[in-house]
Amino acid sequence: MNDALLSVRNLSVSFSTYGQTAEVLKDVSLDVPARSQIALVGESGSGKTVTMKAIMGLLHHPPATITGGQIFYDGRDLLTMPARERLKLRGTAMSMVFQDPMSSLNPVFTIGDQMGTILKYADRRLGRSRGKVERMARVHEVLGQVRMRDPERVTRSYPIMLSGGMRQRVLIAMALLSEPKLLIADEPGTALDVTTQAQILKLLKDLVEERGLALMMITHNLGVVRETSSYVYVMNKGVVVEHRPTAELFASPADPYTKALIGAVPRLTGGSGFGRAGAAA
Amino acid sequence: MASETVSAAPPRRLSNAYQNWYRFSRNPTAVIGAAIVILSILAAILAPWITPHPDHVGAVVNFRARHLSPSAEYWFGTDNVGRDIFTRVIFGLRISLLLALVVLGTAIPIGVTLGLLAGYFGGWVEIVIMRLTDVALAIPPLVMALAVAAVLSPDLINSMLAIAALWWTWHTRLIYSITRQLRTQEFVEAAETLGASKFHILFREILPNCVSALAVKTSLDCGFVILVGASLSFLGLGIQPPTPDLGTMVASGSAFLPDYWWESVLPGCAILFVALGFNLLGDGLRDLFDVQEVR
Amino acid sequence: MEFLLFLIRRIAWSLLVLVGLSMVIFAIARVVPGDPARMALGPTATQEQVQDLREKLGLNRPIVEQYGLFVAGLARGDLGRSLLTERPVNDDIRDTFSATFELVIATIILAFVFGVPLGVAAARWKDRWPDNLVRVLAIFSAVTPSFFLALLLQILAGYVLHILPTTGRLPANMEFTANITGLLTVDGLLKGRIDVVLEALRYLLLPAVALAAATMGQIARITRSSMIDVSSQDYIEASRAFGVPEPIRVFKYMLRPSFVPPLTILGLEFASLIGNAFVVELVFAWPGMAAYGIRTILQKDLNAVMGVVMVSGVFFVIVNLVIDVLVGFVDPRVRIRGSR
Numbered sequence: 001m002n003d004a005l006l007s008v009r010n011l012s013v014s015f016s017t018y019g020q021t022a023e024v025l026k027d028v029s030l031d032v033p034a035r036s037q038i039a040l041v042g043e044s045g046s047g048k049t050v051t052m053k054a055i056m057g058l059l060h061h062p063p064a065t066i067t068g069g070q071i072f073y074d075g076r077d078l079l080t081m082p083a084r085e086r087l088k089l090r091g092t093a094m095s096m097v098f099q100d101p102m103s104s105l106n107p108v109f110t111i112g113d114q115m116g117t118i119l120k121y122a123d124r125r126l127g128r129s130r131g132k133v134e135r136m137a138r139v140h141e142v143l144g145q146v147r148m149r150d151p152e153r154v155t156r157s158y159p160i161m162l163s164g165g166m167r168q169r170v171l172i173a174m175a176l177l178s179e180p181k182l183l184i185a186d187e188p189g190t191a192l193d194v195t196t197q198a199q200i201l202k203l204l205k206d207l208v209e210e211r212g213l214a215l216m217m218i219t220h221n222l223g224v225v226r227e228t229s230s231y232v233y234v235m236n237k238g239v240v241v242e243h244r245p246t247a248e249l250f251a252s253p254a255d256p257y258t259k260a261l262i263g264a265v266p267r268l269t270g271g272s273g274f275g276r277a278g279a280a281a
Numbered sequence: 282m283a284s285e286t287v288s289a290a291p292p293r294r295l296s297n298a299y300q301n302w303y304r305f306s307r308n309p310t311a312v313i314g315a316a317i318v319i320l321s322i323l324a325a326i327l328a329p330w331i332t333p334h335p336d337h338v339g340a341v342v343n344f345r346a347r348h349l350s351p352s353a354e355y356w357f358g359t360d361n362v363g364r365d366i367f368t369r370v371i372f373g374l375r376i377s378l379l380l381a382l383v384v385l386g387t388a389i390p391i392g393v394t395l396g397l398l399a400g401y402f403g404g405w406v407e408i409v410i411m412r413l414t415d416v417a418l419a420i421p422p423l424v425m426a427l428a429v430a431a432v433l434s435p436d437l438i439n440s441m442l443a444i445a446a447l448w449w450t451w452h453t454r455l456i457y458s459i460t461r462q463l464r465t466q467e468f469v470e471a472a473e474t475l476g477a478s479k480f481h482i483l484f485r486e487i488l489p490n491c492v493s494a495l496a497v498k499t500s501l502d503c504g505f506v507i508l509v510g511a512s513l514s515f516l517g518l519g520i521q522p523p524t525p526d527l528g529t530m531v532a533s534g535s536a537f538l539p540d541y542w543w544e545s546v547l548p549g550c551a552i553l554f555v556a557l558g559f560n561l562l563g564d565g566l567r568d569l570f571d572v573q574e575v576r
Numbered sequence: 577m578e579f580l581l582f583l584i585r586r587i588a589w590s591l592l593v594l595v596g597l598s599m600v601i602f603a604i605a606r607v608v609p610g611d612p613a614r615m616a617l618g619p620t621a622t623q624e625q626v627q628d629l630r631e632k633l634g635l636n637r638p639i640v641e642q643y644g645l646f647v648a649g650l651a652r653g654d655l656g657r658s659l660l661t662e663r664p665v666n667d668d669i670r671d672t673f674s675a676t677f678e679l680v681i682a683t684i685i686l687a688f689v690f691g692v693p694l695g696v697a698a699a700r701w702k703d704r705w706p707d708n709l710v711r712v713l714a715i716f717s718a719v720t721p722s723f724f725l726a727l728l729l730q731i732l733a734g735y736v737l738h739i740l741p742t743t744g745r746l747p748a749n750m751e752f753t754a755n756i757t758g759l760l761t762v763d764g765l766l767k768g769r770i771d772v773v774l775e776a777l778r779y780l781l782l783p784a785v786a787l788a789a790a791t792m793g794q795i796a797r798i799t800r801s802s803m804i805d806v807s808s809q810d811y812i813e814a815s816r817a818f819g820v821p822e823p824i825r826v827f828k829y830m831l832r833p834s835f836v837p838p839l840t841i842l843g844l845e846f847a848s849l850i851g852n853a854f855v856v857e858l859v860f861a862w863p864g865m866a867a868y869g870i871r872t873i874l875q876k877d878l879n880a881v882m883g884v885v886m887v888s889g890v891f892f893v894i895v896n897l898v899i900d901v902l903v904g905f906v907d908p909r910v911r912i913r914g915s916r
Contacts (some may be wrong), residue, residue, distance in 0.1 A: 002776065020855065034658070056817055058813065058816060058817055087819060088815065090819045091817060091818035091819030091820075092819065095817075095818070096814075096817045096818075098614040098810065098814050098817075099810075100810055103809060103810040103811060103812045104811050104813075104814045105811055105814075106811040106812075106815070106829050106911055107811070107833065107905050107907070107908070108832050108908060108909075109828075109829070109831045109832070114815075117815075117820060117828075118815070118819070118820060121819055121820055121821055122818070122819055122825070125819060156906040158909070158912070160912055160913075161912065171814075174814075174818060175818075177818075190814075240580050242601065315630045348785070367786060406756075412592060412593070412596065413596070415589075415592075415593050415596070416593055416596035416597055416600060418844065418847060418892075419597055419599065419847060419889045419893055419896075420597065420847060420885065420888065420889055420892075421592055421847040421848060421849075421850045421854075421888055421892075422847070422848065422850030422851060423848075423850075423851030423852070423854055423855070424850065424851055424854065424869070424885055424888045425885070426882065427854070427869055427870070427881065427884070427885075428601075428604055428873075428881050428882065428884075428885045429604065429879040430873055431872070431873040431876055431877070431878065432604055432605065432876075432878070432881075435873070490872050504718075504719055508719070508721050509848075509851070511721050511723075511724075512721060512722070512723055512851070512852070512854075515721075515723045515855055515858075516855060516858065516870060517870075518855070528721075528723075531721075531723065531724060531727065532723075535727055535859075538727065538730070538731055538735065539731050539735040539736070545727060546727070546728070546731075549721065549724035549727065549728075552721055552724065553716075553719055553720050553721070553724065555893040556718075556719035556720075556721075557716075557719045560715055560718060560719050561715070564715070
């Protein structure tokens with residue numbers, strides 16, 4: 001064990017469907033130190049999404065089975081702690097930014113209703129209590145933090161009334177509601193146009209740095225990796241094939257798979273231009 | 282679950298007959314449904330040769346054998362004039378199946394053509410056709426048949442026409458929604474670019490892609506048309522006696538409830554049985570072709 | 577505001593359907609082979625009497641003018657005179673429609689109250705016994721003719737168990753005339769006659785169950801598939817990740833969007849429900865529109881029959897309007913898009 005905020009040790013997961021079992025994660029280990037920004041990169045099917053879901057406790061059993069390993073958060077193993085304890089952490093201490101702003105918001109409830117509900121049950125799990133008015137105040141506050149101009153109007157809106165970029169901001173705000181320490185971002189903005197995605201990534205990075213959060217960025221896009229993380233884990237076929245500081249990885253990739261990945265990226269001109277982050281998508 | 286592994290399925294076609302047969306034979310719902318349907322059709326066709334008392338179809342009277350309960354000789358018992366109910370039920374299937382055949386045989390070509398036109402051309406063609414379907418949807422087929430019966434005369438042909446005059450709307454709506462999705466797909470646009478005629482595009486490019494949905498819909502519809510037809514003859518708007526008709530038998534048998542229950546209950550079960558067959562078949566085909574949008 | 581626009585659009589739509597409906601009915605009425613006046617008066621009437629009636633019915637005028645008169649009549653709510661009862665068709669239908677209305681409303685309530693929870697249970701325990709039970713129920717309810725189910729219920733509850741009445745709306749010896757809404761249950765409540773309400777419910781139960789079964793099965797089935805569909809949506813997964821408890825997820829986040837398909841189904845199939853109501857009414861001797869319709873058909877009482885068809889159509893259109901509004905209320909996407 002080490003002093004990382006999140007530490008995954010030798011995690012193995014298999015899926016069984018129609019009587020067949022497939023091992024989708026093999027001995028995955030990774031560390032997310034407090035206040036660090038790491039990336040988990042890989043193609044579709046590499047196991048990065050399963051890793052994320054295992055950490056968040058979102059795998060469906062069946063078909064998934066965790067066949068081995070530990071996931072430590074703040075020194076405690078999430079896999080062996082009582083379910084109630086674990087629920088206390090989900091959406092509060094560790095929170096997720098969802099990928100697709102078009103499909104991740106419930107279309108038939110207002111933003112205010114959805115955020116208020118999340119906050120209400122987060123409070124309840126943590127044994128806090130807050131009145132409706134205070135809850136809405138907090139919702140408005142967080143919407144302000146994600147640079148929404150008119151929080152009152154946003155809370156009264158249904159998702160269909162907002163643009164993709166605004167919805168993505170709402171999704172970030174949802175993750176921030178209960179002041180998490182760890183933010184897991186699942187390719188935020190991939191569904192948006194390049195300019196909007198760049199704004200979203202910039203916002204996310206600023207927020208993480210301002211409040212000293214740890215960020216785990218899940219992506220298939222090496223441009224995003226370069227812009228948002230200082231340490232990278234590369235996954236392929238359920239295995240971590242390489243992990244190193246970001247700059248080093250780009251300078252001299254060791255694993256053939258990483259090389260192939262980097263080779264596949266259209267050349268990015270240097271500098272810190274976020275506008276190019278989505279170019280490889 | 283690994284949402285990232287989901288890939289778009291290509292449009293399914295009736296290509297590999299063996300593969301389809303294999304999947305069909307593994308689907309108990311479809312197999313049972315098909316068995317019931319085939320059995321009913323065979324029984325209806327072969328009725329004169331397989332029924333114990335084929336002469337009981339007409340106005341035969343045998344008062345000594347009236348109201349007999351089901352037995353080895355009269356499987357379904359006898360009715361109030363001593364006719365074998367089993368024989369009459371098998372012959373009654375003929376009317377039910379004929380009704381489904383005529384109604385759907387009329388409604389499907391009309392409905393499909395209108396659906397293709399509305400979905401492909403859009404604009405005012407779409408507006409006129411789809412508003413028409415809205416109107417047709419608003420009239421209960423049964424009530425329409427009543428109205429037509431009032432104007433013309435209460436018989437089977439008029440009832441069938443009345444039902445067919447409304448039934449096309451369901452096929453139009455189904456084909457319309459599929460056509461609208463297909464209109465902008467590459468293979469249609471390619472055909473347009475190559476200068477294919479509208480007729481070719483509608484009937485050779487788009488229609489084949491509707492076949493599986495249409496098969497499911499038709500199978501389910503057979504069941505429903507039989508039910509509507511039975512309701513009509515129950516109300517006395519079906520084929521006129523003494524020709525056996527399941528709905529009419531339920532109605533006339535109900536006068537002798539509950540003592541001679543078999544006279545209405547068993548013909549009723551026969552209607553249920555046939556409708557069940559078509560429904561199971563349709564359900565099975567829906568799973569087989571994976572066309573969830575068809576009800 | 578957007579809701580108002582949405583509503584106006586839907587009402588305009590409904591009016592259009594009604595115009596179409598009036599044309600269809602007019603067309604049927606004029607398809608009569610032979611002379612409606614001669615038919616009404618019978619073969620013994622003199623040529624002069626027939627001419628008189630033709631004049632009175634406006635049959636000598638041009639067809640467009642006749643349609644105009646027909647529509648004007650409809651707009652005034654005047655459906656003409658019944659040849660059978662020799663009363664205005666309006667009065668006849670008003671007297672019988674309330675019974676049909678009460679039956680249909682009870683049916684819809686039953687279908688939803690049982691269909692939706694069954695669908696939710698089937699989706700929650702997918703591929704387990706509740707799901708299989710619902711599947712079997714749905715299939716059998718879809719393939720059982722409603723008149724047959726009505727007969728079976730009558731035999732079982734009426735003749736075998738003797739627990740429920742099998743015909744009519746109220747016991748013959750019960751004195752009650754309120755005619756406030758025409759619905760016995762509501763009128764009974766308004767007049768404070770609980771005994772009437774209870775009896776009315778007892779009489780209502782069997783016909784309503786017979787009529788509701790098919791719709792209930794459909795609703796259960798469609799609720800099941802839409803719950804399953806919604807449960808795999810990203811937003812449900814997201815609410816799970818944010819720690820929203822399962823009951824809230826199922827009964828709030830999943831159920832509300834899942835409500836739209838069953839409502840839509842009810843709207844689409846409402847016509848066949850009215851059709852079935854005719855047969856069910858006949859079996860239970862329910863004094864509704866059906867008995868009137870069938871009696872008048874046998875007498876070739878054209879005005880009455882057209883009135884019955886028109887009222888069925890209007891009933892359909894109004895129910896669908898209500899459903900559209902409900903759908904718009906449940907799903908903001910519909911009313912926001914629908915208002916544009």
